[in-house]
Amino acid sequence: MGVSKMATMTEESKTKERVEMREQPPLVRARNFREVPYGYSPEEAFEEAGRCLSCKNGPCREGCPVGVDIPGFIGLIKERRYLDACYKVKERNALPAVCGRVCPQELQCESRCLMGKKGKPVAIGNLERFVADYEAANGDMKIPERPRSTGRKVAVIGSGPGGLTCAVDLAKSGHHVTLFEALHKPGGVLIYGIPEFRLPKAIVEREVEYITKLGVEFVPNAVIGKLYTIDELMNGRGYDSCFICIGAGLPMFLGIPGENLNGVCSANEYLTRANLMKAYLFPEYDTPIKVGKRVAVLGGGNVAMDSARVALRLGAEKVYLIYRRSEAEMPARKAEVHHAHEEGIEFVLLTNPAGFVDDGKGNVCAVECIKMELGEPDETGRRRPVPVKGSEFQIEIDVAIPALGTRANPILTKTVPDLMINRKGYIVAEEGSGMTSKPGVFAGGDIVTGSATVILAMGAGRRAANAVNEYLKWKYWEFK
């Protein structure tokens, strides 16, 4: 099958090089918070779209967790119908400007692209970003006509990508949707976690504007579990159904000596200060952040990469990224690892932190490390790092940022006794529907799966919206 497809490849597309996005030069961007890639011009997008083979069965589409009609939207770019291309994407993905920027395309759509067999895959993510930005710049925000109200009320809890997607779909179905958010701003990780230079906040704000235009009522500053419980929403406040999509926001620490010294702060704290509170604009904004001359970030995921690059932009002279495995095992998006290298972040691989050293005044002044080597594969299939005896060494630092992943936050779940959670505190929910043990209550996103991706949370939000619709029709509940 692969061969017959190859045969349809036009001579022209075969020889064409992937059109890479122009970017701010590494040493310039490493000192500012502006977005790294500039985006495609229409000409560049047109040229890149020309590389697409328009495969009939669209293997790329199978790589997309929400099944965007990729050959379809790229076909529209080939016709220079950029707005239509954007609407095509939006049929399946409500947040293309976000996903074009942050999805791990190399593991999803682009990994299936036939062009990638011989050379580089079509830059699907870049094209998605282009059409979304084109629409933002040139199109009117297309607000679908509001359907007749069903008279039903649904509460969506958490305004990350999962909650936003679910709220949009439910509003389109004619329900009265209230989106409750603990923080003062909507967007979840898109607002508090992912930095400006990777995902400009104006983009998230535009998406939120879209959902309020759809009639979704947004209630910030509402910590569910504290201000209201789920039962109060369902009984006293008249909600017919709830979708819980509160992310996995609890930071993990290593449990090593010195972790509570000043200068050691979780990636969540560091990024929340920088992004949500805009500490990078301090003192114009009031929230301070430790700038640090020499910064160590511990971890190898997107969160670690983002923290390291924020530290650099705040003005650190030296930023170390300490990771216990090798670069191949890093779970971060490949593009961001590449960017981090270019910007001069020093990767200290196969190294585990063992403790933090006190300067005598309660501040961290060094991180104690030990070298690791890769042993047998563990349950994730990655080779397990084991310490090398006698290889201890120290790195002098004044800020350390553990970015070791996150866990479920019990603040809501502990107030819902009939909501089944697993050993680690994640909500137990059916994969296809998000249905939980509590009638009328659905859940999805990171609070069900553990830390995953934007697109997977969006997929869960969409499936839950469908399931809520079914539930409101039949009021039938059977869990497991």
Place this chain on the structure above:
Amino acid sequence: MYKILKKEDLSEQITLFDIEAGDIAQKARAGNFFILRTHEQGERIPLTIADFDRGRGTITTVFQKVGKTTHHLGTFNEGDYITDVIGPLGNHSHIDNFGRVVCVGGGVGIAPVYPIARALKEAGNKVTSIIGARSKSILFWEEKMRRVSDDLIITTDDGSCGTKAVVTVPLEDILSSEKVDLVVAIGPAVMMKFVCRTTATYNVKTIVSLNSIMIDATGMCGGCRVEIGGETKYTCVDGPEFDGHLVDFDLLMKRLQAYIPEEHTAMCGGKMNGGK
């Protein structure tokens, strides 16, 4: 947006607000706190819910002007709006009939001690309250505290009101003369540290409310970490009240100083920009 319905300057540095926040008032209990953000560029700071009125839908807060945000907050007037108010947060106080209790409030800590003393009194305890401040001019709520206490003792560092002493002096007098079942102490970290030292020698259980630096106050950042009996806890979700005998106060005090240089810049920058 949350409207300020009442403003009262309790002293030069200490101000009281009643803030319209109906749903928070419905849920608030003694010991809870809330987070506020004064304006779009503002930071999130925690303040105790010093009182609440469910009927009027208001929460009362008493704050001391110590830095940029609290000074800015002090410029707000009745009828002005605070951009964000989030609560009720933290665990509420454990109220029971313990028997004989002593409530100690130092400085602005008098405000958070008040609802706890009231609840303890209503639960049937015999309550002695000790309130202390540097001087008479910054003391407040003497009458309010008197109404919810069987006995009220006032101390000031300079003797301008009540006894010239720190709060631990009358506390020690009580502990050495009768059996006390519980001490609740809220105030500056050093005060709580010395109260706990005093009560430890008499083996009297002591509850303190910690004032760590916070951001989200929902357990999401870990910035409010403290050590309780050698274990790391989050003040916002595990506290703010803890068993005072287990608290590492020196660590708390060091962590409270984490942003001193930045706070300085903020204050200077603020003044240069016209005192925003």
